[in-house]
Amino acid sequence: MSTAVESKLPLPRPPGPSFWQGFKAYGRDPAMYMHQLFLDYGEVVCWRGTMTIYLLNNPDHVRQVLTQAHPEFTKDLYDYRVLKQTLGNGLVTNDGADWTRQRRLMQPMFHHKIVNAFDTAINGFTATLVDRWQQLPAGQPVALEREMSRITFQIVAATLFGSEINDHAHEMVDILDVINVNTKSAAAFLTLYPWIPSPHNRRFKRVMQRLDNIVYNLINGRRASGIGSQDLLDRLLSVRDEQSGLGMEEKQVRDEVVTLMLAGHETSATALQWIFYLLSKHPEVEAALLSELAVLSGNPATSGDLSRLPYLKQVVQESMRIYPPVWGIARTSTHEQEFGGYRIPAGAYLSIMPYSLHRHPDHWTEPARFDPDRFSPQRSAGRHSYCYIPFAAGPRACIGVGMSMLEIQLVLAQLLPRFWVRPVPGHVIKPMATVTYRPRFGMQVFIEPRQ
Numbered sequence: 001m002s003t004a005v006e007s008k009l010p011l012p013r014p015p016g017p018s019f020w021q022g023f024k025a026y027g028r029d030p031a032m033y034m035h036q037l038f039l040d041y042g043e044v045v046c047w048r049g050t051m052t053i054y055l056l057n058n059p060d061h062v063r064q065v066l067t068q069a070h071p072e073f074t075k076d077l078y079d080y081r082v083l084k085q086t087l088g089n090g091l092v093t094n095d096g097a098d099w100t101r102q103r104r105l106m107q108p109m110f111h112h113k114i115v116n117a118f119d120t121a122i123n124g125f126t127a128t129l130v131d132r133w134q135q136l137p138a139g140q141p142v143a144l145e146r147e148m149s150r151i152t153f154q155i156v157a158a159t160l161f162g163s164e165i166n167d168h169a170h171e172m173v174d175i176l177d178v179i180n181v182n183t184k185s186a187a188a189f190l191t192l193y194p195w196i197p198s199p200h201n202r203r204f205k206r207v208m209q210r211l212d213n214i215v216y217n218l219i220n221g222r223r224a225s226g227i228g229s230q231d232l233l234d235r236l237l238s239v240r241d242e243q244s245g246l247g248m249e250e251k252q253v254r255d256e257v258v259t260l261m262l263a264g265h266e267t268s269a270t271a272l273q274w275i276f277y278l279l280s281k282h283p284e285v286e287a288a289l290l291s292e293l294a295v296l297s298g299n300p301a302t303s304g305d306l307s308r309l310p311y312l313k314q315v316v317q318e319s320m321r322i323y324p325p326v327w328g329i330a331r332t333s334t335h336e337q338e339f340g341g342y343r344i345p346a347g348a349y350l351s352i353m354p355y356s357l358h359r360h361p362d363h364w365t366e367p368a369r370f371d372p373d374r375f376s377p378q379r380s381a382g383r384h385s386y387c388y389i390p391f392a393a394g395p396r397a398c399i400g401v402g403m404s405m406l407e408i409q410l411v412l413a414q415l416l417p418r419f420w421v422r423p424v425p426g427h428v429i430k431p432m433a434t435v436t437y438r439p440r441f442g443m444q445v446f447i448e449p450r451q
């Protein structure tokens, strides 16, 4: 376990290579490279270079960091400063007392009773997608990343903000392409200096203006039409500070809306793509899942049906183990720390990698194998809960965990029995670690109705 200490500890620095040693490999696939560091050097690794990164891969250390948020372990880091260029001070990038206030305010809107009632909307959007897929000409390749991004955006837009921004679902996919880059890439770094006229900065500025227009139109439209639909947007607009009686500033409302719009759809869309991909590679798993889904007799599943579909949940869990949509989480410590007998200085960059924890050989047998049965109650019993953290954990765990698990399962329950989705032969499917862990060249698929 780690302990916070005041004085300099007479302990060694964790082992690890120099930054430059791994620079090329990191560039090819940061997640895979950082996982290799863990296999080569152990559970606490120091990667020195222009930025020194401490990698923590012991689930006890991870628990320590994630359960103690501000003021012990904070988000006062370069990565979140980059994300702030897009998200402002929304829930993902906020910290300290401001974050506590905003989280307390928004948490009730994600109560499972409210979220479970989203099933009708989710099934409605999926039914429209079914209609569209049924009209597809035979043999026409489809960009699955766009299909999934569009439907998950429609779901967030409709359930959290009313239906007003549905029309922008297409545009959002393009906006995201510019925003969703690796926070440590040169392009992302340059956004911290918006006056530099790099091609990415110019594109970024255009996209941000478009995004702001969409969001401020949404906010102004709701103010004009009157608050009363009781969705999250209403709550953000009507809340009053208990002491001052003042409402939330316009910019803070914008930041929360943008955060939920972006954090709340691209992650689920990425998860869905990888699930389709893994099922196409494992027909025996797909067959077992289809036979479970037969209990629905061709009807969409409601939130109440999910307890009858345990294998569906296991498939989703196992897919997110192999391809966690959020592959890395970063924190910094306000104090010097000791982890596993090594000294970590105050202010250090701590990297926690769901990607790596999900492959930890002490906790997973044959980690490379796609095996949804490993999430059966029997085989899950006794597993360390911090070696599986697709939604992070602790006070700053994902606020949308219930919502995304619901939508992913309901979308699959309706699409899978109707369509056979398989990658276009020859299309290269390789992961790319941007903010999300998504297919580098997208996912071109053939979609055929099942007979």
Ligand code: HEM
Pocket (backbone or CB within 6 Å): 091, 092, 103, 156, 259, 260, 263, 264, 265, 267, 268, 271, 324, 325, 326, 329, 330, 389, 390, 391, 392, 395, 396, 397, 398, 399, 400, 401, 403, 404
């Ligand atoms: C498969 C889907 C999803 C995955 C894998 C995922 C994963 C995560 C992870 C790992 C974090 C922690 C990030 C960090 O500490 O840096 C997080 C935070 C967050 N997520 Fe999600 N997420 C998903 C879906 C959603 C949805 C549907 C929403 C909302 C509609 C959402 C909203 C948020 C917000 C607001 C935070 C910040 C929470 C806080 O710090 O208080 N996410 N998510």
